[in-house]
Amino acid sequence: MSEHQHQESHVIEYGNYIFIWLGLLAFTGITVTVSGINLGNWTIVIALFIACIKSWYVLNYFMHMKYEEMVFKIFILTALFTFFIFLGFTFWDYSFAR
Amino acid sequence: MSSTDHAAAVHQVHRDDYGSRLGMWLFLFTELILFGGLFIVYAVYRFMHQQEFHLAAQELNTTIGLINTIALLTSSMTAAMSITAMQKGNLRFSKWLIWVTIGFAFVFMVNKYFEWSAKIHHGIFPGSKDLLAKPDGEILYFGLYYVMTGLHTFHVIVGVIFFLFILRQIKQGKITSDRYVRLENSALYWHLVDLIWIFLFPLFYLIH
Incomplete structure (x- = not known):
């Protein structure tokens, strides 16, 4: 087991x-x-x-x-953090480029 | 290692439910990035064409969107309950709950069929003359609408295939009350489909 x-x-x-x-x-x-x-x-x-x-x-x-165990929570936070970096940097770029 | 230990090791079937679920979650993160990329495209274009997005969204039927939201939320609950039924050893109820989940998936797809048919009937589909005559923002809105809800509906179809596969494995005795990680992973996939819709619904149907 x-x-x-x-x-x-x-x-x-x-x-x-x-x-x-x-x-x-x-x-x-x-x-x-x-x-x-x-x-x-x-x-x-x-x-x-x-x-x-x-x-x-x-x-x-x-x-x-x-x-679930802590490792699952760390994984999901890492994935969301990555997504928000994509989102944040895209908007940062747009607010300067226009 | 003594010979008896060795024999025991050989007879033990390798099984790692924890690793299996962790692998499923890793896959779901790739799905997050897939849809996430589209949500970012949506966000940028909406930011650039606010008025046109508002105007284009008036064409969508909020009632159909709402019915589909309720169908997916309810099917998510029955999928989660099928695991509880399996854990309690009630295979019959578990199978029934999976069939109910599949039933709601069909409600969703039938609705989507009528919704898309109506749009296409009104000449709103990618590359149509009527659509191309509209302003850029509206073309972008409907392009994103077809790609994002289309990709989402494709996931609904895949989810149904997973559940049919699970039903077969329950029948074959491969999924039992103490071995059900495949049911758990299929349900996880189904909940992801629900999660994406939770965001698609307000972003496409509720712009007023």
Whole structure:
């Protein structure tokens, strides 16, 4: 039996998933409602902020990231950090080039 | 090593669920960069053509987008639940939940079919005369719309193939209540498809 086998035993109950799902639906409802209100540039900021909250729940509960070892979390932070470097530098470039 | 130790080592089937999941996550990061690159292209062009992006987005049907959002969120939940059912040894329920997940994937694809058909019917598709007559920003918006939702729908199809493969392996007894890492990895892939849609929906459908 491998040393990592013990991690497999973490069982998330059906009820918890339904709870997370209802939360995700509620956040979707909020995004759609907010998009109908004219808030100028804040609309996109709020929409992306809510999308990030939804992603956090999907990652932690549906994808079990909450119950994984530290190395998984370091990996995902590294991947996101890399992505934000791409995004940040692209916009930095555009703000000077124009 | 004594001969009995050696015999034990030979009979032990090599298995590393932890490494398997870690490998799947590494693959998912390449997907993040794939879609991430497209999101960056989207961000830059939207920044350059704000008015035209707003105008072009009026053409999309928010209701269809919303139905597809709900379909993917719900299928993500049933995919996650199928792992719980498998862990509890309830193979029948696990298989049923995978079928429900596939069902929602079809709801998504049928919706997408009608959505794209309507656009094409109105003459909005890459390279069409009607589209090329529009301003640059709108051409870019619809180009990105077809590429990004198209690539995403391709992932939905791949996800369905993964789940059909999983159903076959459950039937063959290759996936059991104490050996289900392939089901976990397929579900991870499915959740990624859901994650990408969480961002595609507000960026394409909810610009007002």
